[in-house]
């Protein structure tokens with residue numbers, strides 16, 4: 173189905189293919205995400221999920237096809253321009269500003285939120301000081317939302333692994349997403365942390381954030397998704413509700429059948 | 436302690452001309468201050484955005500030539516047209532010199548930041564070499580190797596009040612000191628703002644920075660414009676203080692001196708280029724009294740190698756680590772959580 177057929181689609185991936193030399197990472201991908209929906213993109217290792225994220229967010233150019241967000245084609249946009257439209261991603265491998273504090277990480281993440289002007293900044297005008305103070309308040313808010321406010325002063329790299337993952341999400345949230353792309357957010361988290369993360373996702377959904385989730389944790393995916401898109405060898409083999417997916421013979425054969433990894 | 440230290444240091448330097456009667460030492464401090472200013476501008480690129488500009492002297496020299504020609508006047512023919520410029524006051528030259536160098540920073544930034552790493556270094560070095568060759572060969576404008584002599588010293592003041600011409604070293608010392616203080620404050624405000632954070636973010640992790648919406652070219656170019664302008668202004672001060680410039684101003688050694696000042700002092704710290712600038716601005720002069728030029732260069736080089744090996748991050752971060760563990764953590768961004776913008 174294309175965006176034209178889905179007036180509610182906020183994000184639409186149409187006929188996207190990605191070739192790396194001879195390797196076909198994505199052969200022909202079509203799916204969409206509706207406003208406010210939580211869609212999971214699942215598939216075995218190497219299926220092309222991260223590649224799809226890279227294409228959607230402007231980090232890689234697709235060999236063919238196009239991506240639209242709120243009706244705007246993302247073709248040719250740079251990552252920061254995609255982010256400016258409100259489409260923000262996290263990374264599969266922990267990706268932080270390692271050497272600086274957690275609080276400063278989030279302040280950097282809030283880049284899009286600042287209203288400070290250059291001249292006012294150099295003159296340290298009241299308007300800019302106020303903007304800076306507000307930015308700091310917002311940074312605290314995000315840290316509290318994610319639940320790592322007690323770590324604010326720590327260097328990002330010195331956080332426990334689970335908290336580093338959360339800081340990655342905090343950075344993305346600071347960039348004010350209307351649609352959030354999460355690449356394996358709970359990988360490496362223990363059960364308690366995963367539980368806390370699901371709570372966070374529910375809070376975000378309550379605010380109306382659209383979410384596209386890549387995750388290997390099947391209980392989580394089945395539990396929180398509105399819809400699931402299954403990818404195998406660069407091809408979409410199923411697209412439906414969790415129940416439909418669980419009973420889909422192709423999926424059981426191609427994916428669940430070979431044993432759930434990273435469980 | 437950290438907050439008052441800059442003021443104590445400033446008070447000390449304000450007092451220097453009152454007790455330092457040796458004009459030669461005062462002269463050394465003026466030149467040292469001018470290079471310190473250039474090093475502070477280089478630190479914006481090298482320290483905060485992490486881009487190694489090895490052609491930084493080009494901005495310095497452009498500022499010097501623009502200001503010198505503005506205040507000396509010139510007459511050149513371009514494509515058959517005779518262009519004549521009558522002398523303007525040196526202060527206008529300072530503004531124009533900074534502006535032209537800033538514009539060059541913009542152009543080089545736009546061009547060079549498409550490529551980064553080694554290619555960026557090559558582009559900046561080539562830029563400096565092209566500018567040097569122009570200064571050497573456009574004899575009608577620059578006098579080429581014969582130098583531009585008789586550049587007027589800076590004059591301060593307005594028509595009704597009267598003018599003060601900066602002939603003596605103490606007056607020049609205070610002018611340079613003022614520029615250093617203003618530049619320090621500008622850079623500090625920039626770094627503590629979203630603008631500076633964007634630059635640091637690009638240095639630390641470009642992929643992540645772009646994914647939170649930071650435009651690479653926008654902020655690298657912004658840093659290059661600031662760096663170019665400040666270096667250009669320092670060049671104008673040099674021209675009006677020394678009163679004669681020639682193409683040797685573009686020599687690579689001048690860039691190297693700036694880089695050494697930044698790296699030994701501590702790149703990416705506000706005080707780094709100030710400390711590095713003092714050490715490498717004054718050391719050669721003191722050494723000159725006791726040893727010959729060859730030994731001098733050897734000592735100069737050894738000092739640099741020693742500092743870089745013992746304190747790879749530079750002097751300022753090392754001192755911060757020794758004296759205040761709590762504040763050292765935030766030295767690079769100077770942003771402690773909770774420390775509101777009011778403070």
Ligand SMILES: Nc1ncnc2c1ncn2[C@@H]1O[C@H](COP(=O)(O)OP(=O)(O)OP(=O)(O)O)[C@@H](O)[C@H]1O
Nearest residue numbers: 192195197215216217218219220221222223224264
């Ligand atoms: N830059 C690249 N150059 C060449 N091949 C690549 C590149 N990026 C990804 N690939 C290949 O494309 C295929 C899809 O990779 P991708 O990272 O998208 O998989 P994934 O579904 O995210 O897997 P995982 O679950 O392990 O994260 C893999 O075979 C991978 O080796």
Ligand SMILES: [Mg+2]
Nearest residue numbers: 221222223264
């Ligand atoms: Mg992946």
